[in-house]
Amino acid sequence: MKGEADFIAALRAIAHHPAARMLNDDAAVLAIGSETLILTHDMIVEGVHYLPDQDPADIAWKLVATNLSDLAAKGAKPVGVLLGYMLGENDTRFLKGLRDILNTYDVPLLGGDTVSSGGASRTLGLTAIGTATSTTVPSRTAAMPGHGLYVTGRLGAAMMGFEALRNHIPNIDNTVYRRPIPRLTEGQALAPLVSSMMDISDGLLLDSWRLATASNVTLAIKSQCVPIAAPEERRYDALSWGDDYELLFTAASDTSLPVPATRIGEVKERNGAPLLLDSNPISDPAGLGYTHN
Numbered sequence: 001m002k003g004e005a006d007f008i009a010a011l012r013a014i015a016h017h018p019a020a021r022m023l024n025d026d027a028a029v030l031a032i033g034s035e036t037l038i039l040t041h042d043m044i045v046e047g048v049h050y051l052p053d054q055d056p057a058d059i060a061w062k063l064v065a066t067n068l069s070d071l072a073a074k075g076a077k078p079v080g081v082l083l084g085y086m087l088g089e090n091d092t093r094f095l096k097g098l099r100d101i102l103n104t105y106d107v108p109l110l111g112g113d114t115v116s117s118g119g120a121s122r123t124l125g126l127t128a129i130g131t132a133t134s135t136t137v138p139s140r141t142a143a144m145p146g147h148g149l150y151v152t153g154r155l156g157a158a159m160m161g162f163e164a165l166r167n168h169i170p171n172i173d174n175t176v177y178r179r180p181i182p183r184l185t186e187g188q189a190l191a192p193l194v195s196s197m198m199d200i201s202d203g204l205l206l207d208s209w210r211l212a213t214a215s216n217v218t219l220a221i222k223s224q225c226v227p228i229a230a231p232e233e234r235r236y237d238a239l240s241w242g243d244d245y246e247l248l249f250t251a252a253s254d255t256s257l258p259v260p261a262t263r264i265g266e267v268k269e270r271n272g273a274p275l276l277l278d279s280n281p282i283s284d285p286a287g288l289g290y291t292h293n
């Protein structure tokens, strides 16, 4: 066994509950009585998800935003969060960023746990809980042949911001890298209309590959149609670096979309590879996006 994908594949043998959606989705979908809870947990690690010298207020923002993004992908309304915190050098700034994002999205802090690092690399976790807002909670498994493939926003902004921050380049906006915006309103508006939806955390191409695999379809993507926030010569990087937290979804072509989104391709019956990038079949996910090894 090696790396994230193999470990999650092994976990699938344990995660039998239908709410786990075979670990093939952004969040668990747990029906309780007449309510449907949406549950997700994401961690961030110093040096892996954020730069060691970053303002802890931004780290708090990103930790909450990346989890709310998974709720957004299921069209959920946040109910609250639980924080797993490792004490650091400026906990007051962390609390400032935490208050900022929880106030911005009106999300209560419900609890959590606090530990000291003991010298280990700093790792923070967050569990976000939401409730479904549409009767069918969008999944990754129901993309329908004939439907269009769409993305919100522009991709590559996080990559550009990261590089600017790391290399101390002024005049390049790094806000999207430091403080991503979870597409909660968009997710709720889209949820009743889409055939499938997910957020893009690991890069458009890898996450499209996952969507195609989960739905057993082929996604034909026209790379030139994807709006990017990076120089043209960085287009492939913008499509594969990740950290943009936009929504990727499929919908019937005649759907009147309630939020701005760009059609970047279409869903086809599976014929060979899960992805067709500018008509080139791609059947190996290596190099398409970010994975933990």
Ligand SMILES: Nc1ncnc2c1ncn2[C@@H]1O[C@H](COP(=O)(O)OP(=O)(O)O)[C@@H](O)[C@H]1O
Binding pocket: 008, 011, 020, 022, 023, 024, 025, 026, 027, 028, 042, 070, 201
């Ligand atoms: N350590 C773990 N234990 C249980 N489930 C996990 C673990 N790591 C990942 N998963 C599950 O695997 C799936 C894919 O995870 P991931 O790619 O991190 O999703 P996302 O990008 O939406 O955060 C999700 O259903 C997630 O809940």
Ligand SMILES: Cc1ncc(C[n+]2csc(CCOP(=O)(O)OP(=O)(O)O)c2C)c(N)n1
Binding pocket: 042, 043, 047, 048, 049, 050, 051, 066, 162, 201, 202, 241, 242, 243, 290, 291, 292
């Ligand atoms: C300091 C730093 N180096 C590299 C990256 C690039 N990076 C790290 S993790 C990641 C993808 C998202 O993280 P992941 O843990 O895979 O989130 P999930 O898919 O579980 O939501 C990206 C683009 C970064 N964000 N920060």
Ligand SMILES: [Mg+2]
Binding pocket: 041, 042, 043
């Ligand atoms: Mg995750």
